[in-house]
Amino acid sequence: xxxxxxxxxxxxxxxxxxxxxxxxxxxxxxxxxxxxxxxxxxxxxxxxxxxxxxxxxxxxxxxxxxxxxxxxxxxxxxxxxxxxxxxxxxxxxxxxxxxxxxxxxxxxxxxxxxxxxxxxxxxxxxxxxxxxxxxxxxxxxxxxxxxxxxxxxxxxxxxxxxxxxxxxxxxxxxxxxxxxxxxxxxxxxxxxxxxxxxxxxxxxxxxxxxxxxxxxxxxxxxxxxxxxxxxxxxxxxxxxxxxxxxxxxxxxxxxxxxxxxxxxxxxxxxxxxxxxxxxxxxxxxxxxxx
Numbered sequence: 429x430x431x432x433x434x435x436x437x438x439x440x441x442x443x444x445x446x447x448x449x450x451x452x453x454x455x456x457x458x459x460x461x462x463x464x465x466x467x468x469x470x471x472x473x474x475x476x477x478x479x480x481x482x483x484x485x486x487x488x489x490x491x492x493x494x495x496x497x498x499x500x501x502x503x504x505x506x507x508x509x510x511x512x513x514x515x516x517x518x519x520x521x522x523x524x525x526x527x528x529x530x531x532x533x534x535x536x537x538x539x540x541x542x543x544x545x546x547x548x549x550x551x552x553x554x555x556x557x558x559x560x561x562x563x564x565x566x567x568x569x570x571x572x573x574x575x576x577x578x579x580x581x582x583x584x585x586x587x588x589x590x591x592x593x594x595x596x597x598x599x600x601x602x603x604x605x606x607x608x609x610x611x612x613x614x615x616x617x618x619x620x621x622x623x624x625x626x627x628x629x630x631x632x633x634x635x636x637x638x639x640x641x642x643x644x645x646x647x648x649x650x651x652x653x654x655x656x657x658x659x660x661x662x663x664x665x666x667x668x669x670x671x672x673x674x675x676x677x678x679x680x681x682x683x684x685x686x687x688x689x690x691x692x693x694x695x696x697x698x699x700x701x702x703x704x705x706x707x708x709x710x711x712x713x714x715x716x717x718x
Contacts, residue, residue, distance in 0.1 A: 454469070454472065454473040454476060455505075456469065456472065456501065456505065457501070457504050457505055457508050457536075460501050460504070460535065460536075463497075463535065464494075464497065464498075464501060465494070465688040465689075466688050467493070467678055467684065467685050467688055468493075468494050468497060468498050468501075471487060471489065471494075471495075471498045471676060471678075472498050472501045472502055472505070474676050475487065475498065475499075475502050475615065475676075476502060476505065478674070479502075479506075479613050483637070483673070483674060484613060484614040484615065484616075484635075484636040484637055484674065485615055485616075485636070485674050485675070485676065486592070486615070486616040486617075486618065486621060486632060486636060486674055486675045486676070487499070487615060487616070487617050487676050488617075488618055488619065488620075488621045488675050488676060488677040489619065489676070489677065489678045490619055490678060490679045490680050491619040492680065493678060493680065493685070495590075495617045495619075496527070496528060496531045496590075496617075497531065497535060499518075499588060499615065499617065500531060500532055500535055500536045500539065501535075501536070503516060503536070503539055503563065503564060503586070504536045504538065504539050506585075506586075507538075507539060507563055513585045514560075514582065514583055514584060514585040514612075515559050515560060515562055515563060515564065515565050515582070515584065515585060516563065516564050516565070516584060516585045516586035516587070516588065517564075517565050517566075517567070517579065517582075517584045517586070517587050517588070517609070517611070518564060518565070518566045518567075518588040518589075518590060519566075519567055519568070519569055519572045519587075519588070519589050519590065519606060520566065520567075520568065520569070520589075520590035520591060521568065521569060521590070521591050521594065522545070522568040522569075522570065524590065524591070525543060525545055525566060525568060528566050528590070529541065529543060529566070532564070539563050539564055540561065540562040540563045540564070541562060541563070541564050541566065542558060542559065542561075542562040542564070542565050542566070543566050543567075544559075544565055544566065544567040544571065544575070544578075545566075545567060545568060545571060549571075549575075550578075551575070551578055552578065555575075555578045556578070556581055556582060559582055560582075567579070569594050569602060569606075570602075572602065572605060572606050572609075573601060573602040573605045573606070576605045576608075576609075579609055580608065580609055580610065582610075583610045583611070583612070584609065584610065584611040584612070585611070585612055585613065586611060586612065586613045586614070586615065587609055587611035587613070587614045587615075588614075588615045588616075588617065589606070589614075589615070589616050589617060589618075589635070590617045591617070591618060592616035592617055592618040592621075592632060592635070593618050593620050593621075593623045593628065595607070595631055595632070595635055596623060596624070596627075596628040596631050596632070597631065598630070598631040598634060598644060603631065606635070607634065607635050607638075614635060614636055616632055616635060616636055618632075621675060621677070625652075625656055626651060626652055626655050626656060626667070627647075627648075627652050627656075629641070629667070629671060630644060630647045630651075630652075633671065633674075636674060637674065640670070641667075641670065641671075650663065651663055651666075651667050655667070
């Protein structure tokens with residue numbers, strides 16, 4: 429049984445995390461020490477502690493709680509406190525590439541950033557040379573697979589996956605390509621660590637801590653089938669014990685979080701159609717009504 433197979437390893441990891449993840453004060457780069465909310469400071473301290481313990485975490489905060497800012501703070505802290513290091517790679521959906529760029533420009537302007545995207549992106553030796561000039565390289569999931577040769581030629585300091593549910597299918601070529609990249613520290617960011625079923629956890633941990641939850645076949649027999657088919661509470665408890673040390677999950681409704689959140693601001697933005705758009709819309713509407 430997987431719980432026996434990993435019992436001693438679990439005790440060892442838990443001991444390491446207990447020693448490294450105590451509520452010790454953490455120094456934050458200026459002016460971020462005045463920007464981060466209380467729970468975000470805890471998140472950065474947690475990420476930093478797991479990196480020191482050589483454990484790869486999943487930051488699973490609810491959407492809107494600032495996973496981006498916590499990661500940027502971790503990276504700038506590491507830059508300020510490390511003499512030399514390889515660049516870090518962040519893979520995210522294409523739709524949020526610009527968001528990462530804007531957040532980095534606003535909160536961590538001294539973090540050198542390179543966006544590997546678009547038809548003008550560099551390849552081969554030119555990419556490797558350019559990448560090593562920067563602290564953080566950001567690319568999309570699609571390009572992580574398409575430009576795998578360029579990315580795998582570099583040993584990344586940190587490998588960070590935003591919207592990490594994109595690797596939930598362990599059989600996809602994209603997932604396999606990303607998992608094969610070399611890195612010293614790995615972080616998964618996702619507001620939905622379990623999106624469809626408990627099997628999503630296996631692929632996530634196969635990226636973070638390969639072998640921790642056994643092989644795919646072991647996981648299926650020990651956890652997926654008992655939990656999904658029979659609702660086995662004992663195996664739910666065992667799986668929770670195995671994964672909890674590596675997952676930090678906070679919700680907007682948590683009593684410790686609510687006081688830190690600003691008041692909700694709602695604003696309406698009107699975007700009027702052009703004359704051409706109105707004509708096309710009315711044409712389509714007329715055809716539909718017919």
